[in-house]
Amino acid sequence: MKVAVDIVIFTIQEGVLKVLLVKRRIPPFKDQLAIPGGFVLPDEDLDQAALRELREETGVSDVYLEQLYSFGDPKRDPRGRIISISYFALISPDHPLMAGTDASEASWWPVAQIPVLAFDHAKILAYAVERLRNKLEYTTVGFQLLPSKFTLGELQAVYEAILEKKLDKRNFRRKIAELRILKPLREYRSDIGRPAQLFQFVAARFEKLKDKGIVFPF
């Protein structure tokens, strides 16, 4: 019985939620798209295996990574009995993506427009999206998808991209402000229009909130 890890890797690009898919170079499902993954090595913890695969596919390792679910239908892989332990990862656009990896065949796909996937990977991806949406509402995963300095508009765009709905700007900012987990910087960024103030996520403050049982309000 073999055990593999498969990793649903999310990022945000141009305001849309995207997932990394690889094109399979060998059968089964040759030339079809799949979620990146690989076998767990004999002396490797599951999280380690997921981190290693993530590094091999994207070249990044300092990211949010969380185990998702284990899939074990005996017929899920035509090669034989392979149990998939799935993970999901969030990487922010300021990570240097794909630097010298075996990811030549990997590319980003908007989660709203995913083609047919190999194996049971459509199911895994659907599960990951659902989990991400839920987690967004009571954790700080949203910040993992942003560079370390960001504007409130960018933060709101992340929430809107994942939840697939518009949020009220004033209510959004009020709730973020109440949490007191952002440090306002004396820096501004201007693309077009009025420059926006930059903020930093202060993880330590969030830890204090968690200790008090306070969670995210979205």
Place this chain on the structure above:
Amino acid sequence: MKVAVDIVIFTIQEGVLKVLLVKRRIPPFKDQLAIPGGFVLPDEDLDQAALRELREETGVSDVYLEQLYSFGDPKRDPRGRIISISYFALISPDHPLMAGTDASEASWWPVAQIPVLAFDHAKILAYAVERLRNKLEYTTVGFQLLPSKFTLGELQAVYEAILEKKLDKRNFRRKIAELRILKPLREYRSDIGRPAQLFQFVAARFEKLKDKGIVFPF
């Protein structure tokens, strides 16, 4: 690489949340308590394996069962590389427990007073309790721990046992009533004091609520 399922089986007895533990008859950890489990068979889905183990240990099969997490530390089992896919199950006191099974060495332990467990089972159990508490707040798992007919007092006791805090009777009943998922029966039960009306959980009504995105309010 071997794959096992381990099942944290909860029930409520005398108003306290209990978990089923078995005494190991063979090394490693001989004579220590452990969460019931066993290996996944070559042609068996993970859920099937968990159901089978559950049936072997308790004799019941029509219960709430949910996959929890997969544990894969290479050193978690001294016999070699065994990956544990953990589940948690909820069984109600009106199921005929332990009818002719290999559970002669199985017994119920209050989750508040758990002794040292074999392997990494303490970790698995802690994870299961946490998940149960969270799920209680936005799903109907609470009803799975009760007989099909129950009083509102019993329902509240389940919530209080799992959440480990007292709830206000009137607020609790108001919130349950608003959900409209209970059918009041023309039956009453009297132990001591005024007889209490019996209710039944109507799963179909809950499904409608879910479709509308309404979840539990606790």
Place this chain on the structure above:
DNA sequence: ATTATTAGTGTCATAAGAACACTAAAGGAG
């Protein structure tokens, strides 16, 4: 100087949640 574009800010109405105390129905004791 005008226009276009995005950033930033406060109030009010409604809904949800928390706190709180008495009456009702039964059984058992005297």
Place this chain on the structure above:
DNA sequence: CTCCTTTAGTGTTCTTATGACACTAATAAT
């Protein structure tokens, strides 16, 4: 049969959280 004990059952008020809503501010381009 009266009263005492025990658990069931029921509404209101206050506080807090949420949702809806529109204008001014700062910059760049023309």
